[in-house]
Amino acid sequence: xxxxxxxxxxxxxxxxxxxxxxxxxxxxxxxxxxxxxxxxxxxxxxxxxxxxxxxxxxxxxxxxxxxxxxxxxxxxxxxxxxxxxxxxxxxxxxxxxxxxxxxxxxxxxxxxxxxxxxxxxxxxxxxxxxxxxxxxxxxxxxxxxxxxxxxxxxxxxxxxxxxxxxxxxxxxxxxxxxxxxxxxxxxxxxxxxxxxxxxxxxxxxxxxxxxxxxxxxxxxxxxxxxxxxxxxxxxxxxxxxxxxxxxxxxxxxxxxxxxxxxxxxxxxxxxxxxxxxxxxxxxxxxxxxxxxxxxxxxxxxxxxxxxxxxxxxxxxxxxxxxxxxxxxxxxxxxxxxxxxxxxxxxxxxxxxxxxxxxxxxxxxxxxxxxxxxxxxxxxxxxxxxxxxxxxxxxxxxxxx
Ligand SMILES: Cc1ncc(COP(=O)(O)O)c(C=O)c1O
Numbered sequence: 001x002x003x004x005x006x007x008x009x010x011x012x013x014x015x016x017x018x019x020x021x022x023x024x025x026x027x028x029x030x031x032x033x034x035x036x037x038x039x040x041x042x043x044x045x046x047x048x049x050x051x052x053x054x055x056x057x058x059x060x061x062x063x064x065x066x067x068x069x070x071x072x073x074x075x076x077x078x079x080x081x082x083x084x085x086x087x088x089x090x091x092x093x094x095x096x097x098x099x100x101x102x103x104x105x106x107x108x109x110x111x112x113x114x115x116x117x118x119x120x121x122x123x124x125x126x127x128x129x130x131x132x133x134x135x136x137x138x139x140x141x142x143x144x145x146x147x148x149x150x151x152x153x154x155x156x157x158x159x160x161x162x163x164x165x166x167x168x169x170x171x172x173x174x175x176x177x178x179x180x181x182x183x184x185x186x187x188x189x190x191x192x193x194x195x196x197x198x199x200x201x202x203x204x205x206x207x208x209x210x211x212x213x214x215x216x217x218x219x220x221x222x223x224x225x226x227x228x229x230x231x232x233x234x235x236x237x238x239x240x241x242x243x244x245x246x247x248x249x250x251x252x253x254x255x256x257x258x259x260x261x262x263x264x265x266x267x268x269x270x271x272x273x274x275x276x277x278x279x280x281x282x283x284x285x286x287x288x289x290x291x292x293x294x295x296x297x298x299x300x301x302x303x304x305x306x307x308x309x310x311x312x313x314x315x316x317x318x319x320x321x322x323x324x325x326x327x328x329x330x331x332x333x334x335x336x337x338x339x340x341x342x343x344x345x346x347x348x349x350x351x352x353x354x355x356x357x358x359x360x361x362x363x364x365x366x367x368x369x370x371x372x373x374x375x376x377x378x379x380x381x382x383x384x385x386x387x388x389x390x391x392x393x394x395x396x397x398x399x400x
Pocket of ligand 1: 078104106149177178198
């Protein structure tokens with residue numbers, strides 16, 4: 001099925017790649033095009049392309065309903081939304097923000113752009129999220145906030161984080177970029193902590209090309225965040241807070257609007273793709289799949305392949321084999337953030353172990369059932385020929 005019979009057929013050793021069009025790890029979900037172009041034509045007809053126009057306002061109302069919160073504030077992307085949110089909560093104070101070490105590599109930069117210092121904490125072995133225990137171990141006297149990050153496979157343990165933050169008198173925020181469509185104890189992610197932040201990037205579940213938004217129950221915070229995304233303007237010319245241009249434009253809002261109704265079906269297709277991975281790879285020894293929480297709804301965004309410690313090839317060699325074939329798998333959250341930030345940081349052992357084991361496999365709408373079967377046949381070929389692959393790499397001066 002892969003057409004790979006000899007080692008030299010592997011693209012890593014000069015063979016023809018399996019996929020002429022690369023297989024991404026992103027969702028690459030297409031918004032309903034008829035609906036998108038109808039909305040886009042309206043934007044042009046009304047000459048409203050930015051500046052808090054009708055599309056952004058409609059999107060904010062629809063997302064507030066979806067997340068069952070009173071306030072939604074659209075931003076140009078999740079990164080700027082997080083910066084504005086952290087800066088708003090800090091309210092002139094300079095201190096630290098506790099974040100998990102096993103997450104998106106941009107997060108420490110976001111905290112620093114907001115004028116704060118990130119403190120890294122370990123995560124739970126099964127959910128991959130921070131916990132009250134790991135977060136409190138990282139807290140310092142100057143900690144102002146805890147920024148929980150929901151994982152695709154599990155939301156954070158919200159109740160215990162709320163109790164911890166109440167006891168410490170600090171603010172709880174969530175980066176919910178991978179929690180869209182998930183629930184916690186039956187309530188949609190989006191209504192927890194002081195505020196939560198989501199992304200509308202084209203690789204995420206809700207495709208606005210680029211974009212992001214904040215959900216909150218706090219009307220005053222929402223007002224402040226609306227001013228901050230528009231240079232801090234209160235009226236025509238007066239400015240009362242540090243602001244920037246972080247407005248979502250109308251066409252990107254139209255794209256997200258055209259995609260919103262398809263979200264449940266997309267999550268269902270994600271679930272089926274992970275099921276297909278499990279079936280196709282079932283006979284390959286030493287392969288398992290990170291389970292998705294069953295007590296809470298999740299979005300099944302990422303197929304996460306875990307290889308046994310005694311697998312005959314290193315995780316990163318398997319990733320190199322896949323990538324050479326055009327399957328853009330990658331090591332999942334490796335290296336962990338505390339080691340990227342400071343190689344002599346005190347150990348955070350769970351995240352360090354996890355970051356050596358997991359492959360984030362191709363995902364999303366550009367991946368067919370046939371592609372998944374092809375990937376399984378390729379990984380099986382790598383498993384069977386592991387010894388000769390290792391020898392060839394050693395001969396070429398590359399580690400196994
Ligand atoms: C956990 C997390 N937070 C924040 C972001 C930033 O989102 P955006 O690209 O919308 O700025 C990402 C992007 O991948 C992410 O994975």
